Amino acid sequence: MPYKEFTLDDIARHHKEGDLWIVIDSKVYDLSRFADLHPGGAGVLYAEGIAGKDATQVFFGLHRLEVLQRPQYARLQIGAVRGQTETIKPLSPGELSLVPYAEPTWLTPGYFSPYYSDNHRKFHKAMRAFLMEVVQPEAVQCEENGKRISQEVVDKLSEINFLAMRLGPGKHLKGLTLMGGIVKPEEYDYFHELILNTEIARFGTRAFVDGLLNGGVIALPPVLNFGTLEQRAKFVPDILAGKKYISLAVSEAFAGSDVSGAQTVAVRDGDEWIVTGTKKWITNGTFSDYFTTLCKTDTGFVVLLVERSDAVSTKPVKTSYSSTAGTAFVTFDKARVPVANTLGQVGKGMSIVLSNFNHERWMVTATSLGAQRLVVEECLKWTNQRIAFGKPLHAQAVIRAKLATMISRVETCQAWVENITHQMNNMSYQEQSDKLAGPIALLKQFVSKAGRETAEDATQIFGGRGITVTGMGKVIENYHRTSPFDAILAGAEDVLGDLGVRQAIRRMPKNARL
Ligand SMILES: Cc1cc2nc3c(=O)[nH]c(=O)nc-3n(C[C@H](O)[C@H](O)[C@H](O)COP(=O)(O)OP(=O)(O)OC[C@H]3O[C@@H](n4cnc5c(N)ncnc54)[C@H](O)[C@@H]3O)c2cc1C
Known part of the structure; x- marks a missing residue:
């Protein structure tokens, strides 16, 4: 049928089995053949207020906008309502969201x-x-x-x-x-x-x-x-050019928070190190060519750049997030590593690894911030379009109270992350290591906790959809399942809180008294 314009009266005549039209946001869809294929059942489509009618509100109470854009559904559109124009559109690439708090203040x-x-x-x-x-x-x-x-x-x-x-x-x-x-x-x-x-x-x-x-x-x-x-x-150069991949191999089954418990051993043999041991939860490890690896030696820790070889094997670790992260268990079975691949001095391995943590932890707060803001946006949209007890969800004070807390959390995180970022911009790498280890540890603890609290609130707000992998609540489900990762990776939340306070105590003036 050619694309054309219809009046609401035209549309109203198509309201029964075998002849079913509906309107969503000014667009007219012919569902006559699709009805039996509707995942939610055909019956709901013949309901009063839907068949032959403008079903925009009901549709968005149940579906995301992207559903309409899928080719199999987009082709059901046969025209538009005369005198009406489409108002609900996805963001074009680069466009800012106008939903309050969906974007940072700047x-x-x-x-x-x-x-x-x-x-x-x-x-x-x-x-x-x-x-x-x-x-x-x-x-x-x-x-x-x-x-x-x-x-x-x-x-x-x-x-x-x-x-x-x-x-x-x-x-x-x-x-x-x-x-x-x-x-x-x-x-x-x-x-x-x-x-x-x-x-x-x-x-x-x-x-x-x-x-x-x-x-x-x-x-x-x-x-x-x-x-x-x-x-x-x-x-x-090859790594930056995306021709080779690299992972950080520090954690072991024996040593996570307590990095110094690492048991992977490097023994000198002429111009080579012989590396033996295992590493656990190594991000991108399933496909990496190189491993920046913390090893124990007779004279303290060393960091070696270990190249993948027959003596280096990796297998996936199944965590509760997708294996697209390439999380791996890595085994070094007498892997021979040229001494030329030693990074920094032998015996200084621990300080190399520790100095690396600040940037990683700050990065985790930044990605968490982006995710939390998305969750706030999803919740504001959902509570606006979901009707329960005859009203939008945000008509309920308890829902508004949850939104208030979620918004406050993300804005607080944003302000603190930006403050720390400003400090980083004005400090050398050395100064950052010295002055920001404590503040970044506390920041990460705060942001990941805020994220998990927001994940809980969002899940309540989305109900069953918040724990359903596909559809309306898919972002919330993903965030609820994966927000604990931000609380563990790059240093567990409690360990970081403790680190931040210990650093502060170390800096207490000797004469400080009440
Ligand atoms: C998906 C994923 C990806 C990862 N990627 C990498 C990677 O690429 N490279 C890498 O080297 N490592 C990686 N890790 C490891 C990660 O850094 C460790 O899991 C993390 O440091 C915590 O160590 P653990 O799991 O052994 O916990 P443990 O050290 O066994 O601690 C368990 C819990 O006990 C508590 N705890 C421990 N010590 C203290 C303390 N002193 N005070 C208070 N509470 C404490 C904390 O709550 C902690 O969560 C990854 C982990 C995961 C899950």
């Missing part, structure tokens, strides 16, 4: 921030558009099927020097074209990186955030900060 028209420049705004717009167009479809697919990120997408990421940007500002950016030249390497700062990190977390695909070359984000800094010129020249 991106909300009419509000201000001391931290962001016009360049940050340009960068944000381009990054959001790029991620929506290039990454989001793959993120959604991989989160579901558990496959690793495709080389095709990695190649596109490499074109904008995505991994280099995920590593933050620094010398490694020199000579690179970042985001198509929107930001110069010397201009790129931690707020650009904060933008990148919050944006990658906006698809409701937590495991894919880690699958998005997170191994490199945490495993390359020891190479960049402690590696020799030769080591950097040999390993870094």
